[in-house]
Structures are given as C-alpha cells and as structure tokens.
Amino acid sequence: MKNILVAQRYSQAIISGLDTKEINFVLADVEIMSNSLKTEQELVNAVNSYLFPLKKRLKIAMEMTQNLKYTRLWENLFSILLKKHRFNIITDILLDLENEIFEKKNLIKVGLTIAHELPKNVLDSISTQLTDILEKDIILEIKIDPEILGGFVATTDSLLIDGSIKNNLVKLIKVKLKKMK
Amino acid sequence: MKIQPDEISSILRNKIKGLKFDIDISETGKVVQVGDGIARIYGMDNVMAGEMIDFPGDVMGMALNLEEDNVGCIIFGETRKIKEGDIAKRTKKILQVPVGEEMLGRVVNALGEPLDGKGQIKAETYHPVERKALGVVQRQPVKEPLQTGLKAIDSMIPIGRGQRELIIGDRQTGKTAIAIDTILNQKDADVVCIYVAIGQKKSSVAKIVNILNAKGAMKYTIVVVASAAESASLQYLSPYSGCTMGEFFRDKGKHALIIYDDLSKHAVSYRELSLLLRRPPGREAYPGDVFYLHSRLLERASKLNDELGSGSLTALPIIETQADDLTAYIPTNVISITDGQIFLNSRLFYSGIRPAINAGLSVSRVGGNAQIKSMKSVTGQLRVALAQYAELEAFAKFGSDLDKATQAQLTRGRRLVEILKQAQYSPLSVAKQTFIIFMANEGYLDEIEVENVKKVEEELYSTLDSEYKEFMESMVKDKLSEETKEAMRKICKKVLSKF
Numbered sequence: 001m002k003n004i005l006v007a008q009r010y011s012q013a014i015i016s017g018l019d020t021k022e023i024n025f026v027l028a029d030v031e032i033m034s035n036s037l038k039t040e041q042e043l044v045n046a047v048n049s050y051l052f053p054l055k056k057r058l059k060i061a062m063e064m065t066q067n068l069k070y071t072r073l074w075e076n077l078f079s080i081l082l083k084k085h086r087f088n089i090i091t092d093i094l095l096d097l098e099n100e101i102f103e104k105k106n107l108i109k110v111g112l113t114i115a116h117e118l119p120k121n122v123l124d125s126i127s128t129q130l131t132d133i134l135e136k137d138i139i140l141e142i143k144i145d146p147e148i149l150g151g152f153v154a155t156t157d158s159l160l161i162d163g164s165i166k167n168n169l170v171k172l173i174k175v176k177l178k179k180m181k
Numbered sequence: 182m183k184i185q186p187d188e189i190s191s192i193l194r195n196k197i198k199g200l201k202f203d204i205d206i207s208e209t210g211k212v213v214q215v216g217d218g219i220a221r222i223y224g225m226d227n228v229m230a231g232e233m234i235d236f237p238g239d240v241m242g243m244a245l246n247l248e249e250d251n252v253g254c255i256i257f258g259e260t261r262k263i264k265e266g267d268i269a270k271r272t273k274k275i276l277q278v279p280v281g282e283e284m285l286g287r288v289v290n291a292l293g294e295p296l297d298g299k300g301q302i303k304a305e306t307y308h309p310v311e312r313k314a315l316g317v318v319q320r321q322p323v324k325e326p327l328q329t330g331l332k333a334i335d336s337m338i339p340i341g342r343g344q345r346e347l348i349i350g351d352r353q354t355g356k357t358a359i360a361i362d363t364i365l366n367q368k369d370a371d372v373v374c375i376y377v378a379i380g381q382k383k384s385s386v387a388k389i390v391n392i393l394n395a396k397g398a399m400k401y402t403i404v405v406v407a408s409a410a411e412s413a414s415l416q417y418l419s420p421y422s423g424c425t426m427g428e429f430f431r432d433k434g435k436h437a438l439i440i441y442d443d444l445s446k447h448a449v450s451y452r453e454l455s456l457l458l459r460r461p462p463g464r465e466a467y468p469g470d471v472f473y474l475h476s477r478l479l480e481r482a483s484k485l486n487d488e489l490g491s492g493s494l495t496a497l498p499i500i501e502t503q504a505d506d507l508t509a510y511i512p513t514n515v516i517s518i519t520d521g522q523i524f525l526n527s528r529l530f531y532s533g534i535r536p537a538i539n540a541g542l543s544v545s546r547v548g549g550n551a552q553i554k555s556m557k558s559v560t561g562q563l564r565v566a567l568a569q570y571a572e573l574e575a576f577a578k579f580g581s582d583l584d585k586a587t588q589a590q591l592t593r594g595r596r597l598v599e600i601l602k603q604a605q606y607s608p609l610s611v612a613k614q615t616f617i618i619f620m621a622n623e624g625y626l627d628e629i630e631v632e633n634v635k636k637v638e639e640e641l642y643s644t645l646d647s648e649y650k651e652f653m654e655s656m657v658k659d660k661l662s663e664e665t666k667e668a669m670r671k672i673c674k675k676v677l678s679k680f
Contacts, residue, residue, distance in 0.1 A: 163204035
C-alpha cells in the first residue's frame with residue numbers, strides 16, 4: 001500500500017503526455033490489463049522476480065503488451081518497471097491511471113455494496129442520488145454482501161456513503177449503551 | 182397468557198416503520214503505513230490540522246502532519262488493530278475532552294476516560310484540547326496569592342493566582358513533593374487542582390493518588406495520567422487535556438491550579454512523535470517548534486479580568502535537570518516562558534535542607550504583588566540575611582577568628598536555614614509562617630542551639646493554636662502594625678521562657 005504514492009507518480013507522468021484522443025486508447029488498455037492482472041498476481045510476482053533472467057522477464061512483459069492499442073507506451077513503462085524492480089506496483093499504477101482518466105472525464109467509479117439483488121428501478125434511484133451527491137457521472141461496480149443486512153454502502157476513493165441497516169443498528173446500539181452507562 | 186405472534190410482528194413492524202434510517206457521508210482515506218503510534222493516510226484532502234480521525238476498531242487518531250500526498254496521524258490506542266489498506270474516516274471535529282465538576286475526584290487518561298474504576302464520567306460538556314490562549318484584554322495582572330503552605334516558597338518566592346512558576350531540579354530533589362504539598366494546602370482555599378502525570382511510573386502515580394485520597398484532597402483534584410506505558414501520543418496530549426479541564430473552572434470565575442509533572446518527559450514524547458512523523462530534527466534532535474509546544478501550553482495559564490469573572494489558572498510546570506544543569510535546551514526554554522522558577526538543589530537536599538530550595542537561583546517575577554502584606558513585611562530581611570549567610574558560609578570554619586558582626590550573621594543564617602526546613606505533607610498557614618520568620622528575624626532564635634530550633638518552632642505552633650487563634654486570624658489581614666509586632670514579641674518571649 002505504501003506503493004500507492006510511487007504508483008501515483010508514474011500514472012501522473014503517463015497522463016501528462018497524452019491528449020484527449022490518446023486518453024481513450026489508454027483507458028481501454030488499462031481496463032484490459034486491470035482485468036487480466038487482477039487475477040494473475042503470481043504472474044506479476046514472477047515477472048518482478050530476480051529468480052529469472054531480466055531478458056526473459058522483459059520478453060514476457062513485452063508479449064503482454066502485444067494486443068494493446070498503445071503498445072509503445074506500455075513497452076516503455078514495463079521495461080522501466082522491470083529494470084527498477086517495481087513491476088509489483090503495476091496494478092496500483094493501472095488503478096491510479098484509471099482514476100486520473102476518470103477525473104479528467106468527470107467520471108467516478110463507485111463501489112456499491114448491497115445486501116441482495118435489487119430491482120433496476122431501485123438501483124437507478126440510488127445511482128441518481130449518488131450522481132447528485134458526487135456531482136459527477138458515476139460508473140457503478142455492484143457487489144453483494146448480505147452482512148450489511150439492507151440498504152447500501154457506496155465507496156469512492158475519498159468518500160464513504162453508508163446507508164446500510166448494519167451501520168444504523170451499530171449506531172443505535174452505541175446510543176443505547178451510552179444511555180445505559 | 183397467550184403469545185400472539187401476529188400481534189408481536191405487527192408491533193415490530195410499526196416500530197421499524199417509525200425508525201429513521203440515516204445515511205452517513207464521510208470523507209475517507211486509506212492507511213498506507215502504520216506503526217510506532219503513527220499512521221500515514223493517503224487521501225483525506227480536506228482534513229484539518231488537529232482533527233480527530235476514526236480508524237477501524239474504534240481507535241481514534243489526530244491529524245498532525247498535513248503533507249502534499251499524505252496525512253500523518255498520531256494514534257490514541259492500539260495500533261495493532263489498524264492494518265495497511267484500512268479505511269480511516271474524518272470526523273470533522275477537533276479533539277475534545279470532557280470538562281466540568283463531574284471530573285473532580287477522578288483519575289483519567291489524556292482523553293478524559295476514567296482509569297479509577299469508578300464508572301463512566303457523566304460529563305455533559307466537552308471542550309477542545311487545543312485552545313488559543315486568552316488575549317491581553319481578557320487578562321489582569323496577578324494580584325491574589327496562591328499559598329503553597331511551604332515557608333520557603335510563600336516567603337521568598339511567592340506565587341500568585343494565574344502565575345506560571347517553574348519547579349526545576351535534578352531527580353529525587355523533591356519537585357513532586359512541593360507540587361503535592363501545594364495541592365494539599367488548597368483544602369479550604371476553594372482552588373480546583375489538576376495534577377498531570379506525564380511519562381511517570383504507574384506505581385508513583387498510584388502513590389500520589391493514595392496520598393491525595395488519604396489527606397482528603399482528591400475531592401477537589403483531577404488527576405490526568407499518561408504513564409510511561411502509554412504511547413507517546415497520549416503523553417504529548419495529556420498536559421493540553423489537563424489544561425482544558427482547568428480552563429473550564431477558570432472561565433466559570435473559579436480558581437484552578439495545574440501541575441505538569443513533568444514537561445521534560447513531555448518534550449521527549451513530542452520529540453519521539455516528531456521524528457516518527459519525519460519532521461526535521463534540531464538541537465538535541467528536538468523539532469523546531471519545541472519552544473512553541475510549551476509556550477502555547479503555559480500561555481493558557483492566566484488571571485481573567487473582573488468582567489470575565491476574575492477566575493484564574495495557575496500553572497506549576499516541573500522540569501527535571503541533569504546534574505543541576507539549568508542551561509540545557511528544555512530548561513532554558515521553560516525558564517524563559519514562565520514567571521519565575523523554584524530551583525531545587527541536590528546538594529542542599531542531601532545535606533538535609535528540605536525543601537532543597539536554592540534561594541539565590543529561585544525567583545518569582547510577578548508573585549511579589551500577590552504576596553500577603555503581613556508576610557511581605559517580614560520577608561525583606563529574610564532574603565538579605567540568607568544571601569549574606571550564603572556568602573559567609575565558606576568562612577564558617579574559621580569559627581572564633583571571625584569578627585563579631587560576621588559571627589552574628591552566620592548565627593542568624595544558620596537559624597533561618599533551620600526554620601525554612603519543613604516536613605513533607607505538612608503545609609502551614611500564612612500566620613504561622615509569618616510568625617516563625619518574624620521570630621527569627623527579630624533574633625529570638627539566636628540564643629537557641631540550632632538543634633533546638635525545631636523544638637521551639639513546634640512549641641510556638643502549639644501555643645498559637647491553643648491560645649492565640651483569633652490573634653492569628655487578625656494578624657494576616659493587613660501589614661504588621663507596631664502594636665501587632667509588640668504582641669508578637671510578647672508571645673515569642675513567652676514561648677522562649679520554656680527553653
């Protein structure tokens with residue numbers, strides 16, 4: 001997690017050299033890579049490992065960039081990261097890059113946790129409310145967690161909107177306990 | 182009685198319908214680093230300096246370092262409950278502690294939470310820990326005395342209500358003893374006392390609390406403890422918390438006394454925090470703002486003007502020196518901030534002079550205005566005589582070779598030193614203090630052997646208690662008149678006739 005700050009510097013360096021058209025290409029690449037690397041942490045560790053020769057690791061990394069739209073950029077980034085032994089922060093860089101691009105497009109990714117599946121009209125209503133609160137267009141990532149009992153929890157990078165029944169009950173218990181004391 | 186499930190479920194339904202569910206919106210950040218009582222948070226762009234931060238596991242923290250890409254927090258609790266990647270929430274509140282009458286008689290930690298097992302404190306008022314010191318307009322000069330009950334202090338280094346008087350000395354020289362005696366002496370003085378123990382052993386604090394309890398002083402005292410076992414952040418916070426509790430009484434027009442025991446350890450805990458927060462180290466590795474750390478705390482001691490109720494907060498900070506060195510960094514800082522210092526000397530202490538106050542190096546810069554007039558009229562001579570004795574002491578070994586005047590000065594000096602000795606936990610009234618000093622100044626003790634001076638003193642006190650109670654009350658009301666002096670001389674002669 002300490003790598004967030006380093007990752008942030010890399011993503012800001014990448015984005016500073018892109019125009020609006022290029023940003024869209026990069027965003028598409030970021031989504032592809034994020035989805036594939038999220039589940040392949042072992043691959044990331046292996047590519048970053050000193051156990052294997054650098055040349056071979058570079059070759060694997062270059063192959064990873066072949067199907068992307070902005071191959072040149074990724075080749076350069078991967079080669080720098082490998083040489084600096086920082087390939088392990090690639091997921092953090094991708095995450096931050098995505099957020100930066102969203103920021104530029106006035107978009108925000110919101111993780112929405114609900115207790116059970118909700119009808120579309122309810123989700124739309126939540127989405128509208130969140131758009132009003134955040135003053136940005138939102139991209140919802142829905143997660144189901146029965147532990148929150150009901151209601152919803154929405155999270156962004158810097159905000160937590162907790163309207164869950166669990167949170168309300170916890171607060172109620174705290175108030176009751178305080179009164180009992 | 183039959184239970185009707187339908188009825189119960191309908192009642193529950195109605196109750197649930199009536200419940201209002203809230204949506205909490207809080208700004209958050211991610212913990213990127215945690216350890217040694219410090220956490221670094223990524224995010225939280227709008228956090229305020231000094232704001233309380235809510236960590237998972239009901240752990241609270243305080244934002245201290247607002248940096249470009251992270252926020253440095255001190256944690257008031259167990260750091261092991263916090264992990265990297267945890268979400269920390271802003272509370273939008275500056276750190277507050279409970280204040281009020283409910284705190285009296287309690288032993289609390291730096292956050293105002295009880296440590297004495299007497300149950301929850303039902304305080305209704307909370308005040309911020311960090312408050313700006315009052316301005317010039319709201320204050321008035323120190324003019325009322327705060328009696329410590331110690332002859333050496335009340336006579337030569339008088340303390341006024343609202344004053345900041347430093348108690349400084351090596352370890353084991355009786356610094357805390359002076360502070361405790363002062364608290365004990367406030368029994369009927371309507372002064373609320375706050376004792377802040379910073380970085381001390383819990384056993385020492387327990388001993389102090391037991392003494393205060395045994396002497397009936399706990400009912401007007403609050404003890405704030407951040408022991409050596411607590412984190413540096415709590416040790417750093419404790420004097421400010423204690424001060425906030427004292428300010429409550431001052432602002433209500435009452436009088437409060439706060440003892441910071443001790444600010445050397447407070448500076449050390451702040452150094453630890455600052456280094457962990459990666460603030461640049463300066464002299465002796467203390468951060469650059471270590472002066473401000475103490476000046477902003479001690480500036481909060483004050484005497485309010487009459488419009489604001491003329492309450493006061495008197496501060497007695499304690500500083501521990503190394504090998505009687507007053508010129509070290511923290512001692513010089515605090516000496517320059519306070520309105521005087523009581524310097525305790527280890528040489529005097531081990532030679533049996535207790536309290537081991539070095540009269541030459543001790544001073545009260547503003548207390549003179551607050552000193553009771555009757556006392557003031559006898560102490561002028563005392564200081565001069567003691568200073569002369571200190572100068573001539575080296576010649577004492579020449580004995581009979583010295584001229585008569587020098588011998589007389591030495592005789593008087595020895596007796597003055599003897600009468601200024603005082604046992605622990607036995608504070609004296611101003612009248613008794615004035616009387617014994619008067620007796621020595623007038624030369625009544627010159628004929629008495631030094632070993633018997635204490636006996637004379639005891640006899641004097643018992644005579645005064647048994648026969649002259651009303652006279653004692655009247656004599657301290659104003660400057661000693663010739664008539665009063667004459668009456669005092671008669672009593673002195675009466676006491677001496679028994680020896």
